[in-house]
Amino acid sequence: MPITLPPNNSHSPDPDGRTQCLMYPSTEDQILSRRNFPQPIQRLGKGNNGVVHHRVGISGFPNGGLGVFATVDLKKGDLIFSERAFFVVLSTVSLGEVSGEDGGDVDNDWREAKKQREKELGVLLDRMSKEEREAYLALANSQDDEDTGPLLGIWQTNAFGIPNLKDSQHEDVTNCGVFKDGSRMNTSCSPNVGWSFNLLTFAIEFRAARKIKQGEELTTRYNRHPLANQTERREALASHYGFTCECHSCTRWPSSDLARTFIQENAVPKRGRLADWLMNKEPKGVSQGWVVEESIKMVTLIEREGLETTVPYIEHLGFLFEAYCAMGDEKEAVNCLRKHENIRRVHFGGKKKSVRELSNVVKARLKYSGSGQ
Numbered sequence: 050m051p052i053t054l055p056p057n058n059s060h061s062p063d064p065d066g067r068t069q070c071l072m073y074p075s076t077e078d079q080i081l082s083r084r085n086f087p088q089p090i091q092r093l094g095k096g097n098n099g100v101v102h103h104r105v106g107i108s109g110f111p112n113g114g115l116g117v118f119a120t121v122d123l124k125k126g127d128l129i130f131s132e133r134a135f136f137v138v139l140s141t142v143s144l145g146e147v148s149g150e151d152g153g154d155v156d157n158d159w160r161e162a163k164k165q166r167e168k169e170l171g172v173l174l175d176r177m178s179k180e181e182r183e184a185y186l187a188l189a190n191s192q193d194d195e196d197t198g199p200l201l202g203i204w205q206t207n208a209f210g211i212p213n214l215k216d217s218q219h220e221d222v223t224n225c226g227v228f229k230d231g232s233r234m235n236t237s238c239s240p241n242v243g244w245s246f247n248l249l250t251f252a253i254e255f256r257a258a259r260k261i262k263q264g265e266e267l268t269t270r271y272n273r274h275p276l277a278n279q280t281e282r283r284e285a286l287a288s289h290y291g292f293t294c295e296c297h298s299c300t301r302w303p304s305s306d307l308a309r310t311f312i313q314e315n316a317v318p319k320r321g322r323l324a325d326w327l328m329n330k331e332p333k334g335v336s337q338g339w340v341v342e343e344s345i346k347m348v349t350l351i352e353r354e355g356l357e358t359t360v361p362y363i364e365h366l367g368f369l370f371e372a373y374c375a376m377g378d379e380k381e382a383v384n385c386l387r388k389h390e391n392i393r394r395v396h397f398g399g400k401k402k403s404v405r406e407l408s409n410v411v412k413a414r415l416k417y418s419g420s421g422q
C-alpha cells in the first residue's frame with residue numbers, strides 16, 4: 050500500500066514537501082512512533098532565506114550530464130543541503146524472492162518482477178504533483194536493458210540506500226530514496242560529500258567531508274567498496290551505470306591503489322599500544338609518539354587520498370582522541386575530537402559543537418582519567 054510521509058493530514062502543503070513511500074507497514078509504524086516526528090528539515094540561520102539550498106547550484110558538466118556544485122566555500126562537516134525524497138521504496142533487493150530454487154525460469158521471474166516494480170513506481174508517480182512528476186522524469190537514466198522500464202531505470206540510476214531506515218522485522222531489506230537535487234550529484238572515488246538520513250525530518254542531509262571551494266563540483270560515492278582497486282571500482286560503475294570513471298583517483302591509479310591497500314591493511318588502530326603504554330609495558334626507550342604514530346600516518350594518508358568518508362578515518366581519529374586523553378595531552382585531544390566530531394556529523398548528522406563544548410568534553414575526560422589538573 051502506498052503511503053505519504055510525513056502524513057498529509059492538513060490542507061496546507063508542507064513547505065519541505067512530502068515523500069511517496071512503498072514500505073512494510075511495520076517500517077511505517079516505526080517511523081510514525083518516533084517521538085517528535087515529523088520535524089521541519091534543517092535550516093541555516095536567519096538572513097539565509099531560511100533554506101539551505103542556496104549553497105548549491107546545478108549545471109552541465111564535462112561528462113555531458115548535469116552535476117551539482119558549491120556556490121559558497123564550505124568547511125568540513127558543514128551542512129550543504131537537506132531535502133525530502135520523491136520516493137522512498139523498498140530496494141529491488143526485495144526482488145530477491147526471485148531465486149529459481151523452485152525450478153522456475155529465473156530470467157522470466159526477473160522480467161516479471163521488474164514489470165511489477167515499474168507498475169508500483171507508476172502508482173507512486175500518480176500521487177505526486179505535476180511539478181514533482183516532471184522533475185522525476187527529467188532525472189538521468191543509464192539503464193539500457195530492454196526489460197527495465199523508464200521509471201525503474203530512473204530509480205536504479207538515482208536511488209540512495211538508506212541504511213538507518215531499517216525495519217527490525219525485515220532486516221534484509223533496504224529502503225532507498227530518489228531526490229530532486231541530491232540525485233544530480235556525480236560520483237568520485239575520492240568524494241568530497243557524505244550524507245546521512247534524518248529519521249525525524251525524513252530528509253537526507255549532505256555535508257562537506259573536507260574543505261570545499263566555491264565553484265567546486267560536489268561528489269558522492271556510488272561504489273560500495275571505496276578501498277577496492279581501480280579495476281574493481283571501474284568495473285562496478287561500468288556495469289551498473291555504463292561509464293568509465295575518470296576521477297582523480299582512477300586516473301592516477303598506481304599510487305592510489307597502493308595507498309588504498311595500505312589503508313585496508315591498517316584499517317584497525319593499534320589499540321594494544323595504548324594499553325601497553327598505560328601499563329608501562331611499552332618497548333624500552335619509546336616515547337608517547339609510539340602510541341599514536343601509526344594512526345597519525347593513517348589520518349594523513351586518508352586525507353591525502355580524499356577518503357574521509359571511509360570507516361578507517363573515523364576509527365583512527367577516535368583512537369587518537371582516546372590516546373591523547375589517556376596521555377593527558379589536552380591540546381591534541383581537542384584537535385582530534387574536533388576532527389572526529391566533524392566527520393561524525395557527516396555520517397550521523399547532528400548539530401555542530403562549539404570549541405568551548407569540545408574543550409569541556411576533553412577537560413571532563415582528563416579529570417576522570419586523572420590526567421587533568
Ligand SMILES: C[S@@+](CC[C@H](N)C(=O)[O-])C[C@H]1O[C@@H](n2cnc3c(N)ncnc32)[C@H](O)[C@@H]1O
Pocket residue numbers: 112113114115116188189190191206207232233234235236237290291292293294295296
Ligand atoms: C545519479 S545520476 C547523477 C546526475 C547525472 N549526471 C545527471 O545528469 O542527472 C548518475 C549518472 O550520472 C553519470 N555520472 C555520474 N558520475 C559520473 C562520473 N564520475 N563520470 C561520468 N558520468 C557520471 C552517469 O551517467 C550516471 O549514470
